[in-house]
Amino acid sequence: MSAPPAPSPSIWIAADAVDRARPRSKQRQLGASDTVCERRAAYVYHGWPRTDHVISRAAILGTYIHEGLTTAAKREFGWLVEKRVADEEIRGTIDIVQLDQATARRLPRRLRPKVPADVNTVEDIKTKTVRRWDRVLRYGATDAELRQVHTYARVLRTHGFLAVDGQRALARLGPIPVERIRIRFIDRDSGEEHVQEIPYDPQRAEEARWWLQRITETKSPEDARRDFYGPGIDTVCDFCPFATACWGAPAAGRPVQANIVRTDADVAQKLADYTAAHEQWSAANRIKKFVRKAVDATPEGQYGAHLLEWRSPESAQEEPDFRQIIELYDDLQVPIPTVPDKERMVKALITAGIAVPMRKIKKAASRAISVSTAAK
Numbered sequence: 001m002s003a004p005p006a007p008s009p010s011i012w013i014a015a016d017a018v019d020r021a022r023p024r025s026k027q028r029q030l031g032a033s034d035t036v037c038e039r040r041a042a043y044v045y046h047g048w049p050r051t052d053h054v055i056s057r058a059a060i061l062g063t064y065i066h067e068g069l070t071t072a073a074k075r076e077f078g079w080l081v082e083k084r085v086a087d088e089e090i091r092g093t094i095d096i097v098q099l100d101q102a103t104a105r106r107l108p109r110r111l112r113p114k115v116p117a118d119v120n121t122v123e124d125i126k127t128k129t130v131r132r133w134d135r136v137l138r139y140g141a142t143d144a145e146l147r148q149v150h151t152y153a154r155v156l157r158t159h160g161f162l163a164v165d166g167q168r169a170l171a172r173l174g175p176i177p178v179e180r181i182r183i184r185f186i187d188r189d190s191g192e193e194h195v196q197e198i199p200y201d202p203q204r205a206e207e208a209r210w211w212l213q214r215i216t217e218t219k220s221p222e223d224a225r226r227d228f229y230g231p232g233i234d235t236v237c238d239f240c241p242f243a244t245a246c247w248g249a250p251a252a253g254r255p256v257q258a259n260i261v262r263t264d265a266d267v268a269q270k271l272a273d274y275t276a277a278h279e280q281w282s283a284a285n286r287i288k289k290f291v292r293k294a295v296d297a298t299p300e301g302q303y304g305a306h307l308l309e310w311r312s313p314e315s316a317q318e319e320p321d322f323r324q325i326i327e328l329y330d331d332l333q334v335p336i337p338t339v340p341d342k343e344r345m346v347k348a349l350i351t352a353g354i355a356v357p358m359r360k361i362k363k364a365a366s367r368a369i370s371v372s373t374a375a376k
């Protein structure tokens with residue numbers, strides 16, 4: 001008898017191997033895309049080896065979409081794509097540069113855009129999952145995203161394109177007076193596109209530079225702040241290549257966050273954080289409750305920048321139809337179980353003024369935290 005055929009390997013094994021071989025994945029110099037978290041940037045800056053490898057399928061898909069879109073933009077619009085910049089502190093690859101006419105004229109014809117921009121524009125493409133899409137439409141780019149794209153623009157303004165093979169003609173242009181930032185969001189599920197354009201902000205670019213400077217002033221990554229709350233809370237930590245270096249390995253049955261609380265003073269600080277967060281949450285929750293009541297008579301529709309929809313819980317829920325179930329049992333000639341109706345029996349005792357007999361039971365549930373102010 002011949003052996004059964006070997007199961008097909010997961011295609012993600014191949015995708016991961018290709019992703020790991022990319023120059024970006026091997027790069028050890030601080031890049032603008034590392035500026036999402038202070039601590040993570042410090043690990044890169046101090047040359048620490050990566051401690052974690054998690055395949056982020058969503059990120060790999062994002063890379064594929066990215067490549068497809070930038071290739072198409074280069075072919076159809078003649079935009080400059082995937083161009084490298086660097087200064088003494090940071091390097092990066094800009095997704096798209098759309099030059100204005102005056103700057104483009106200084107280039108060989110083959111490098112000029114088919115449609116020049118009215119002002120020199122640096123563009124970054126961000127793909128997002130459908131879960132994050134609502135946030136994109138409401139609030140636009142995050143601080144980290146604005147920091148990254150302003151860093152690219154600043155380096156282009158001060159140093160121009162990096163003089164490396166494939167872009168030496170661009171490097172000869174010298175510093176490029178970038179005036180506009182464009183962040184193009186793409187919904188990874190539907191392909192929907194949302195473009196946010198803002199003027200280049202020298203103040204924000206300077207703040208991004210200070211941010212980098214703080215990293216270069218650290219003696220070790222431990223001096224840098226964790227900007228996220230760790231695996232299981234923030235996705236960026238779930239896929240961070242330094243997660244174990246940052247939080248340590250978890251003790252049996254404990255989350256990794258428990259590793260960083262060692263002394264009573266640490267506990268006191270965390271409980272103070274909890275109380276402060278609770279105060280903010282209850283203030284915000286009161287506002288939400290107030291608004292819910294205030295717009296109670298308002299029909300669905302767009303009001304200013306916001307869309308109002310009413311979701312009726314009844315329409316979204318389903319429950320077994322016992323009438324039909326009984327008929328079905330009857331048709332099938334299956335005996336209908338006759339279990340006591342506990343709720344009705346308890347209600348009947350209460351109505352008759354008879355004490356309901358109680359017994360203690362233990363339910364397995366995760367522990368809930370309770371934090372209150374201690375007596376002095």
Ligand code: SF4
Nearest residue numbers: 037040226237240246
């Ligand atoms: S695990 Fe999270 S907090 Fe730690 S370095 Fe990575 S991104 Fe930053």
